[in-house]
Amino acid sequence: MADMSKLVDPHICPDCRASLDPTGTCTRCGLRLVGPAAAELWQRMQQADRLIEQLRAAPATAAPTAGPVVGAVVGAPPVGPMPRAATGDRTAPHRSLPSVSVPVVLLSLGALCLLVAAVVFVAVAWSSLGLTAKTTILLAVTALFGAGAVAVTRRDLRFAAETLWLVVSGLVAIDLGSAYGADLLGLGRLSDRDAVALVGATLLGLAVGAGAWATTTVLRRVHGLVVVAAIGIALLAGAEAWTSDHNPTAVALSVPLLAALALAIDRLTDGHLRSTAGVVGASVLVSWLVLVGNGADRMPTTSVRAWWLDLDGWPLLAAALLAALPAALPLAVPRTRSVLPEWVRMVAAGGSLVTLAMFGVGPGSGATADLLTWAAVSVLLAAVCATAPRVWAWPAAALTVLALVGWSAWALGRPLAVITRLPGTATDEGAHLGITLPAPTGGPAPWTAVVVALVVGAAAAALLRHLRPAAAREAAGRAWIALGPGVLALGATTWLLESRPTLLTAVLVWGATLAVTAAMATTVRHHDAPLAASLVFTAYLVATGLRLAVPSHLLSASSATVLALGFGVAYSRSGAALLRTALLPLLAGSAVLMAGLAGIHWPYLLHGRSDAAGLALAGVAAAALLLARAAGRGEASRVTIEVTALLAGLGATALTSEPTTAAMVLTVLGSAVAAVAILNVDREEASWIGVALLGVATVIRVIEDVRAPELYTLPAAAALIAAGWWRLQRDPGAASMRVLGSGLTLALVPSLLLALDEPVSLRGALVAAGGLVALAVGIARLWAGPFLAGALTTAALAVRHLGPVVDGLPRWISLGSVGLLLLLVGVTWEQRRRDVTVAGRYLAALR
Incomplete structure (x- = not known):
């Protein structure tokens, strides 16, 4: 029997129990017992054999051991309680409430009822009792509940203990309030503030004493007493310090006293009441913030003389000193380093720096003086950031970052205060180079713009120390070098703008600032982050410089032309991999935009108007479309040029004042798009855009009844037909409908629509001749495009000639x-x- 139970047999397949051949392969099912899996199966089957032997060796009458019952069937899951849903028992009870919720709810309601009853008793029946009765009732009730709280704490009844200690604390507060109202024990002689402080001190003492005793019991902790401690310290500090009539002296004294109290609670209880000590420690922060608020309240109401000579701002100095103590104490007493974590010391150091900065700024004394004061404070913070130990340097770095952002925004926005006050449009005549810029009002002196630029540079330089990776520090240093001259030049230019120069002088100086920034950007062309920062600054200078030149068409046109040339040169000479190939499309699009802007302004110098400006912009857009393939350095640059040019051409329609001029603009743009589709195989799908633009232009001409569209449609059509003819000669496989259709349509349709009104006219004869020529060319060259265009044109005119005959x-x-x-x-x-x-x-x- 024992041999029959063996699962391991090297001659039998473990799956189908057939015999194995000498290679370990089953002769029936083909299972091959080779490899790591077969070895693991062998070990598992050996282990199963050992378990079977142990079961056979056990006596049949042995008592079952504790553990899960194994099913009788091999492989059956252990027998256990089935889910109620699976048993189908509809009479099973619903899930009961959690065992914790019942005592919590009952005890909370009981405590609430008791406290309400105590308040009602004091309010209603208190006045009818004598002094002895009042005292006896107060002591008896409070002592009774105190004894109950002690009893349940010793018996390790968590929720009962939490509830009763809260009840005892509430009764103590009610007792003291009642005693104060009834003048028991002379409490009536106290002021309201002192009475509140007495209640707070008593609650705090109760929380500390009861909490310390609870640590000696099995319960160990009573969390409700932490809440009592928080209420007590808030009442005590709030009455005697935060709202004291002796502010801010009492507030300043409360900071070290509360800190010492928190430390004493933690040390005397060996850390068992650390939560209570933490609550008291939180009140230290509140006191410190109140002290800072007291100092800040004095800033707008105190004179500069009183602030500095009489030290009316001493609360800020006191707050700075108190915050500096925990930050500097570990340097003098190394043992305290383990008590105060580094992040706590950094927060304290940051608070000290903030309050010192507030005291240094002081009350306002004029725009220029205030700016210089803030600049001095920012430079001092930058110095701490660059030279101080870590605990002080990191908070100073955070404040320096904020200062850098603020000063940078001011440096960039300050010129706009002057530029945006200039006229938004230029008059049609005159160069207006001698316009005087408006003077700023209510701001600091113009020369302080250079101070702003210097502070920006100092703050940026101080932060280099805190960049840990060497690569990041190098990139930031290069950015500082690249942007520094431009920022300093911007400060000098802002000084000039606020000194009311002429428009010509301002534009020339602004152009010099832009040139300096662009030149310095080339020094970081192989570093992405500094180059991106330089380009953003350059874009700001370009936009604001163009806005500065707006009052003069000459300056606007000249500036845009120079910028277009500059962007074009930069585009042609820049490396293809700069900014991960993103720089070239950016420069290409910028060059097209600047060329279009120049095209808008130059016509005004030739006594043109908005219609001429729109046509000039359309011409620039058309030229950019036609040159995009030759000028594009890669597909991305080419697409950018084409899209920018198309959008600029569409925008030209907004400049026109007459619908007929808008039709001319769309004709020029549509012809350029059609020419691009004809000349470039990879842009053939763009022909539909050209057809749409030319179609809209035709509709506008029909609506406006334009009588001589041939003046600009025929030259454009001739150019398109010539381009299509060239394409057919070079590409025999091209479809004539696609490459000649736009030109033939532009040449015949506008004139045909007018000829249908007067078929017997010179225009009608010329259109008929053109249709016959197109038909003949199509027949001779076997081109479907001219054939269909000529046939349809001739047929339309022929049918129109039959009109009078048919009517008769x-x-x-x-x-x-x-x-x-x-x-x-x-x-x-x-x-x-x-x-x-x-x-x-x-x-x-x-x-």
Whole structure:
């Protein structure tokens, strides 16, 4: 029997129990017992054999051991309680409430009822009792609940203890309030503030004493007493310090006293009441903030003389000193380093620096003086950031970052206060180079703009120390070098702008600032982050410089032209991999935009108006579209040029004042798009854009009844036809409909629409001649485009000539002609079928 129970047999397949061949393969199911999996299976089967032997060796009458019951069937899951849903027992009870919720709810309601009853008793029945009765009741009730709280604490009843200690604390507060109201024990002689402080001190003492005793019991902690301690310290500090009549002296004294109290609670209880000590420690922060608020309240109401000579701002100095103590104490007493974590010391150091900065700024004394004061404070913070130990340097770095952001925003926004006050548009005549810039009002002296730039540089330099990776520190240093001259030049330029120069002088100086910034950007062209920062600053200078030149068409046109040339040179000379290939498209699009802007302003110098400006912009856009393939350094740059040019051309329609001029703009732009589609195989799909633009232009001409569109449609059509002819000569496989369709449509349709009104006219004869020429070319060259264009044009004119004749014919002739035509079609069906087959082969040869 023992041998039959063996699962391991090297001659039998463990799956189907058939015999194995010498290679370890089953002769029936083909299972191959080779490899790590087979070895693991062998070990598992050996282990199963050992377990079976142990079961057989056990006596049959042995008592079952504790553990899960194993199912009788091999592989069956252990027997256990089935889920109620699976048993289908509909009478099973619903899930009961958590065991914790019942005592919590009952005890909370009981405590609330007791405290309400105590308050009601004091309010209603208190006045009818004598002094002895009052005292006896107060002491008896409070002592009774105190004894109960002690008893449940010793018996380790968590929720009962928490509840009763809260009840005892509430009764103590009610007792003291009642005693104060009834003048028991002379408490009535106290002021309201002192009475509140007495309640707070008593609650705090109760929380500390009861909490310390609870640590000696099995319960160990009573968390409700921490809440009592928080209420007590808030009442005590709030009455005697935070709202004291002796502010801010009492507040300043409360900071070290509360800190010492928190430390004493923690040390005397060996850390068992650390939560209570933490609550008291939190009140230290509140006192410190109140002290800072007291000092800040004095800033707008105190004179500069009283602030500095009489030290009216001493609360800020006191707050700075108190915050500096925990930050500097570990340097003098190394043992305290383990008590105060480094982050606590850093927060304290930051608070000290903030309050010192507030005291240094002091009350306002004028825009220029205030700016210089803030600048001095920022430079001192930067010095601490760059030279102080870590505990002080990191908070100073955070404040320096904020200062850098603020000063940078001021440096960039200060010129706008002058520039935005200039006229938003230029007059149509005159260069207006001698316009005087408006003077700023209510701000600091103009020369302080240079101070702002210097502070920005100092703050940025101080932060270099805190960049840990060497690569980041190097990149930041290069950015500082690249942007520093431009920022300093911006400060000097702002000084000039606020000194009321002429417009020409301001634009020239602003251009010099832009040139300095652009030149310094080339020094960091191989470092992405500094280059990106330089480009952002350059973009700001470009935008604001163009706005500065707006009052003069000459300055605007000249500035835009110089910028277009500059962007073009930078585009042609920049490396393809700069900013991960993103720089070239940016420069290309900028060059197109600046060229378009120059095209808008130059016509005004030639006594043109907005229509001329719109046509000039459309011309620039058309030129950019046609040159995009040759100028594009990569597909991204080419697409950027094309999209920018198309958008600029569409924007040109907004400049026109007449619909007919808008039609001319769309014709120029549509012709350029069509030419691009003709000349470039990879842009053939753009022909639909050209068709749409030319179609809209045609609709506008029809609506506006333009009588001579040939003045600009025929030159554009000739250029498109010439481009299509060139394409067909170079590319025999190109479809003539695609490459010649736009040119033929532009050449014939506008004139045809006018010729239909007057078919017997010179225009009608010329259109008919053009249609016949197109038809002849299509037949001779086997080009479908000219063939269809000529045929449709000729047919339209021929039908239009039949109009008067048809109107004069009797109705029976029309009906008879239709019937005769139908008969002829039916009789000659077979012949026409053969003719259609021949014509089909001919048309198939057309392309």
